[in-house]
Amino acid sequence: MASSAAQIHALGGIGIATYSSSSKSNLNSAKRQAVVNPENTFSSVKRFIGSRMDEVAEESKQVSYRVVKDENENVKLDCPAIGKQFAAEEISAQVLRKLVDDASSFLDEKVTRAVITVPAYFNDSQRRATKDAGRIAGLDVLRIINEPTAASLAYGFERKSNETILVFDLGGGTFDVSVLEVSEGVFQVLSTCGDTHLGGDDFDKRVVDWLASNFKKDEGIDLLKDKQALQRLTEAAEKAKIELSSLTQTNISLPFITATADGPKHIETTLTRTKFRELCSDLLDRCKTPVENSLRDARLKFKDIDEVILVGGSTRIPAVQEVVRKLTGKEPNVTVNPDEVVALGAAVQAGVLAGDVSHIVLLDVTPLSLGTNTVGDVRKRCRECTTSTRNLRGSERAEVLQVQRRNETLRTDSVMSKIIPRNTTLPTSKSKVFTTVDDGQTRVRFHVLQGEREFARDNKCLGSFLLDGIPPAPRGVPKIDVKFDIDANGILSATATDRATGNKQEITITGSTTLSKDEVEKMVKEAERFAKDDKQKREAIDTKNQADSVVYQTEKQLKEFGEKIPGEVKEKIESKLQELEDKIGSGSTQEIKDSMAALNQVMQIGQSMCNQAGPEAGAGAGPSPWR
Amino acid sequence: RFNEKEKEEKEDGYGSSKSNGSVLSDPIEASHRETLGLSPWAPLKLEDVKHAYRTCALKWHPDLHDDSTKAEAEARFKLCVVAYQSLIQKLQSAKIT
Numbered sequence: 229m230a231s232s233a234a235q236i237h238a239l240g241g242i243g244i245a246t247y248s249s250s251s252k253s254n255l256n257s258a259k260r261q262a263v264v265n266p267e268n269t270f271s272s273v274k275r276f277i278g279s280r281m282d283e284v285a286e287e288s289k290q291v292s293y294r295v296v297k298d299e300n301e302n303v304k305l306d307c308p309a310i311g312k313q314f315a316a317e318e319i320s321a322q323v324l325r326k327l328v329d330d331a332s333s334f335l336d337e338k339v340t341r342a343v344i345t346v347p348a349y350f351n352d353s354q355r356r357a358t359k360d361a362g363r364i365a366g367l368d369v370l371r372i373i374n375e376p377t378a379a380s381l382a383y384g385f386e387r388k389s390n391e392t393i394l395v396f397d398l399g400g401g402t403f404d405v406s407v408l409e410v411s412e413g414v415f416q417v418l419s420t421c422g423d424t425h426l427g428g429d430d431f432d433k434r435v436v437d438w439l440a441s442n443f444k445k446d447e448g449i450d451l452l453k454d455k456q457a458l459q460r461l462t463e464a465a466e467k468a469k470i471e472l473s474s475l476t477q478t479n480i481s482l483p484f485i486t487a488t489a490d491g492p493k494h495i496e497t498t499l500t501r502t503k504f505r506e507l508c509s510d511l512l513d514r515c516k517t518p519v520e521n522s523l524r525d526a527r528l529k530f531k532d533i534d535e536v537i538l539v540g541g542s543t544r545i546p547a548v549q550e551v552v553r554k555l556t557g558k559e560p561n562v563t564v565n566p567d568e569v570v571a572l573g574a575a576v577q578a579g580v581l582a583g584d585v586s587h588i589v590l591l592d593v594t595p596l597s598l599g600t601n602t603v604g605d606v607r608k609r610c611r612e613c614t615t616s617t618r619n620l621r622g623s624e625r626a627e628v629l630q631v632q633r634r635n636e637t638l639r640t641d642s643v644m645s646k647i648i649p650r651n652t653t654l655p656t657s658k659s660k661v662f663t664t665v666d667d668g669q670t671r672v673r674f675h676v677l678q679g680e681r682e683f684a685r686d687n688k689c690l691g692s693f694l695l696d697g698i699p700p701a702p703r704g705v706p707k708i709d710v711k712f713d714i715d716a717n718g719i720l721s722a723t724a725t726d727r728a729t730g731n732k733q734e735i736t737i738t739g740s741t742t743l744s745k746d747e748v749e750k751m752v753k754e755a756e757r758f759a760k761d762d763k764q765k766r767e768a769i770d771t772k773n774q775a776d777s778v779v780y781q782t783e784k785q786l787k788e789f790g791e792k793i794p795g796e797v798k799e800k801i802e803s804k805l806q807e808l809e810d811k812i813g814s815g816s817t818q819e820i821k822d823s824m825a826a827l828n829q830v831m832q833i834g835q836s837m838c839n840q841a842g843p844e845a846g847a848g849a850g851p852s853p854w855r
Numbered sequence: 856r857f858n859e860k861e862k863e864e865k866e867d868g869y870g871s872s873k874s875n876g877s878v879l880s881d882p883i884e885a886s887h888r889e890t891l892g893l894s895p896w897a898p899l900k901l902e903d904v905k906h907a908y909r910t911c912a913l914k915w916h917p918d919l920h921d922d923s924t925k926a927e928a929e930a931r932f933k934l935c936v937v938a939y940q941s942l943i944q945k946l947q948s949a950k951i952t
Binding site for chain 1: 913916918921929947
């Protein structure tokens with residue numbers, strides 16, 4: 229697989245990584261940061277990306293930082309430390325940038341293109357936002373692929389047999405189930421289902437609430453209101469959860485969690501596996517529905533499944549494995565590393581897209597139905613006014629649905645007419661015929677909707693466009709072809725054509741719905757600047773460290789060989805050394821570098837003199853003290 | 856007279872919906888079979904349809920094509936998907952009845 233990742237490098241789920249505003253840091257240091265500085269440390273950003281405030285009301289209460297909305301109801305993450313509100317895309321971009329930097333230095337090659345994975349049940353705007361995050365990080369995002377599908381690619385990469393597999397992917401914040409048929413190198417997704425608001429974080433939250441409610445009962449203090457205490461509780465809950473995967477009970481010890489007039493208060497308790505399961509029982513139940521639905525959509529029974537693959541860190545929870553076992557009647561396959569398999573699969577797909585892997589193809593599906601809005605009570609209206617369908621021939625009659633009236637916003641009673649049903653293999657084009665609802669109606673506004681709900685309003689609106697200039701005619705007479713098209717890259721475009729005039733209107737949904745194109749451009753620039761600043765900062769630190777070690781080495785050598793070199797050279801070295809020490813304290817990176825070079829020069833003179841004076845001693849010093 | 860008999864048989868086969876695989880009765884199915892490279896005469900079998908579809912996918916999926924042939928491949932692949940789904944549906948409804 230390494231060969232396939234020459235230019236392209238795969239990036240696993242970005243949700244697990246955490247980012248602190250002051251410095252990009254690894255997961256553990258960010259977790260420490262989270263305790264000290266909860267309001268300025270962002271985690272689980274994946275839950276907010278590409279979402280509007282009303283869609284994530286519950287999540288925003290669970291995090292230690294403040295989630296706010298901008299004037300367009302889009303989510304922004306508040307960072308009081310630098311007085312700025314970030315889009316979730318920007319935070320994700322920082323995570324991506326760090327991953328790319330690490331990958332670049334590992335491969336010793338610049339990484340410019342990427343395949344990024346998302347939960348299968350992400351809607352279009354969440355996917356686009358993720359793509360934007362990639363662009364802000366300076367990446368050319370070749371493809372957004374679904375995490376369970378990626379996992380299946382990694383699992384089935386080396387296997388030849390014909391298998392039907394079910395991927396159960398329970399991560400930190402999202403839950404996906406996909407059913408695939410793998411045979412002859414073709415990975416065919418039959419169905420996908422999921423819950424974008426269920427994951428390991430919810431299990432942690434249950435433990436936090438349990439600890440906090442016990443504490444409140446005993447001490448009368450609500451710890452959930454104290455951000456710092458909440459962060460410590462969350463950390464302890466996660467640790468306990470992880471320990472309960474291998475132990476049957478664990479101790480939770482949180483000294484000095486808060487203080488009252490009586491003195492400091494501590495939490496010291498034991499959590500058993502049974503209690504943990506009890507706390508999370510409803511979450512475990514919520515895992516069942518997507519599994520059942522995905523099988524129903526694939527028209528399969530549990531007996532048809534050959535392998536059940538567990539993906540995502542949360543599938544290490546014994547109770548979750550138990551649910552899978554009971555539900556499917558199969559021993560789940562745990563041979564793959566649940567944390568890495570998704571990234572490996574993305575690497576396989578990257579190989580396919582780069583042309584390095586040709587015997588494998590992934591046939592993925594759209595997880596949610598796409599459609600447009602039509603007037604409610606279609607059948608009733610049709611019966612009342614038979615004229616509306618009279619002019620259409622038999623096969624078309626079934627397709628006719630009346631589009632919305634002239635007004636341009638979504639009416640509360642308009643329903644969704646699906647054009648591309650969920651679980652349709654991509655790429656795809658589908659069309660339907662629509663007509664007008666009013667006599668003499670000349671314009672129609674189409675909303676592009678995504679979701680499974682009956683009423684248009686309850687689905688996600690991805691955009692809208694207006695078809696104008698329809699010749700006035702009785703209602704039901706004009707015929708408008710509406711075609712939805714999703715290409716291999718997952719770009720959705722919608723076209724409406726009036727058959728009478730050939731008038732055509734189209735919309736290509738490219739930009740995310742939460743960020744405008746300009747905003748993304750601005751963020752790309754900002755991120756580049758940040759990257760530059762960060763690079764400078766890193767360089768400064770590296771130089772300082774280097775200088776420190778030069779000082780140390782010089783002092784050591786002066787002590788050892790000082791008497792072997794003439795006094796004036798020694799003085800020179802000492803003065804340069806002093807200069808360098810001063811510069812480390814206050815100088816710029818360049819000044820430190822200059823003094824280092826100067827010291828190096830005089831040291832070399834000293835060394836050569838030392839070698840002349842006594843070759844035996846010189847040999848002991850080595851060719852250069854800092855090489 | 857022999858010719859007449861042959862003709863009769865042909866006509867009989869033409870209009871019948873017996874499972875001997877005579878598909879000329881359904882021009883849509885015939886074209887779907889052609890799309891997937893399946894014989895127009897052989898009885899329709901689930902495994903054959905799946906195998907043919909996989910072969911087509913490996914040949915026409917746009918991911919496996921570079922920019923010069925991508926658009927054509929995408930169009931071909933979409934046809935294959937339609938053909939596959941239609942044939943699968945036919946097999947499934949036959950199974951139910």
